[in-house]
Amino acid sequence: TQRSNTDLDERIMTALKGPIQLLVIAIGILLAVSIMDFGEAIQQLSHRQARSFITAAIVFAIYNTTDIVAFTSSTLRRVTGISIQERLLPFLRTIFKMFILVTGSLIIMQEWGFDITGLLASFGIIGLAFSLAAQDTAANVFGFTAVVGDNPFNVGDYIVTADFDGVVEHVGVRATRVRKLNQSLVYVPNSVLTNAALTNWSRLSKRRFDFTIGLTYDTSSQQMREVVSRLQAMLREREKVDTESVLVHFVTFNDSSLDIRIICDVFIPNWNDYLGEQEQINLAIMEIVEDMGLS
Secondary structure (H helix, E strand, O other): OOOOOOOHHHHHHHHHHHHHHHHHHHHHHHHHHHHOOOOHHHHHHHHHHHHHHHHHHHHHHHHHHHOOOOOOHHHHHHHHOOOOOHHHHHHHHHHHHHHHHHHHHHHHHHHOOOOHHHHHHHHHHHHHHHHHHOHHHHHHHHHHHHHHHHOOOOOOOEEEOOOOEEEEEEEOOOEEEEEOOOOOEEEEEHHHHHOOOOEEHHHOOOEEEEEEEEEOOOOOHHHHHHHHHHHHHHHHHOOOEEEEEEEEEEEEEOOOOEEEEEEEEEOOOOHHHHHHHHHHHHHHHHHHHHHOOOO
16 A cells, blocks of 8 residues: 555555454454354354454444545535535534444344343433424524535625524534624524525625616607617626616606616626626716706
8 A cells, every 4th residue: 555646545444454453353253163162152152252343343444434435525426416515524424423333333232132122212212302302402403404405605695584684604503603784793593594585695696777767858759769779878888787688768757757767787796896886887877868968
């Protein structure tokens, strides 16, 4: 392994050193009792010891190599078709390692004649009592896996729900910290967050302008046609405006104005930059109206 170009094989050998030693001991015990006659009682005891060592060797081999050869999200998706966020994998690896240890322990206990049926029933009762006592905590932990798995937001995103809005500062196992615009800090239980309708404004690729301007009634039909045409041209010439989304139409005879509705999308997700672009468009609209002698 020292001659290879990677240290992966050396790390695997280090992780398997203890399990291999257990296997050697188990093989030695089996060879000894098969060659020499120790009697039936000693033979049964030795076989149990050997099988226990083999089980322990397999369990610790899997446990020790889990972190070394663990799947990445891309590998897992390619092999199983299951898509999991990369940051959720350490949590799943921990659960898998606990499952391996518990399973191995039960197999070894059964090998030595313990009745694990009663033990499993006891675990079930204890688990039920624990789940009833800590159901909120359990719900928050499952909420954490949902938040990480579905990935509705990242740290730094600006989110809005019916109860609060702000910037996500930290996603914990029990709760998520959100900094509101007034700088107060909200701790939101993950179970509440996963059940809430949530808008993530940081995931926008573009934002929409949709507003109405009103011209006075002394505007002629020819002037209306010209101002609509110039507004359309102005918007289509702007670098950040999606030209396919531009809609400018004279839509309403209002009580005191002739209303023009203006709709367009701009490729600016950032809120401050969006306001700056809105200001420039508003000023350009004013310039067109003033240039035509309208109000």
